[in-house]
Amino acid sequence: xxxxxxxxxxxxxxxxxxxxxxxxxxxxxxxxxxxxxxxxxxxxxxxxxxxxxxxxxxxxxxxxxxxxxxxxxxxxxxxxxxxxxxxxxxxxxxxxxxxxxxxxxxxxxx
Numbered sequence: 608x609x610x611x612x613x614x615x616x617x618x619x620x621x622x623x624x625x626x627x628x629x630x631x632x633x634x635x636x637x638x639x640x641x642x643x644x645x646x647x648x649x650x651x652x653x654x655x656x657x658x659x660x661x662x663x664x665x666x667x668x669x670x671x672x673x674x675x676x677x678x679x680x681x682x683x684x685x686x687x688x689x690x691x692x693x694x695x696x697x698x699x700x701x702x703x704x705x706x707x708x709x710x711x712x713x714x715x716x717x
Contacts, residue, residue, distance in 0.1 A: 610693070610694050611691045613690060617677050618684055634685065638675055644671045645668055648667060704717060
C-alpha cells in the first residue's frame, strides 16, 4: 500500500465537523495526543523494564503509531497535501542534510 492509498482509505473513516477549521484543529491536536501516548508507553517500558519490551508491548505502540498516521493523513488531506509527496519530500530533505553533514542540529531550514 502506498501512502496515498492509505490516505484515501483513512478518509473513508473520518467524521468531519461542520466547521472546516475546527476539523483541521482537531486533527492537528490529535496528532500530538496520539504521539504522546506512544511516548508514554515507551517511558513506562524504559523506567519500569529498563527498555526491554515484549512483542505485545511493541504491538500496542504500533497501534498508537497507527493512530498518529491516521490523523496525519486527515490533516494532510485537508491542507491539500498528499502523503506520497510528504514522504518523498521528507526523505529528500533528510538526504540533503546528511550529504551536507547537517543531519544533527536544530532548525527547519538547515
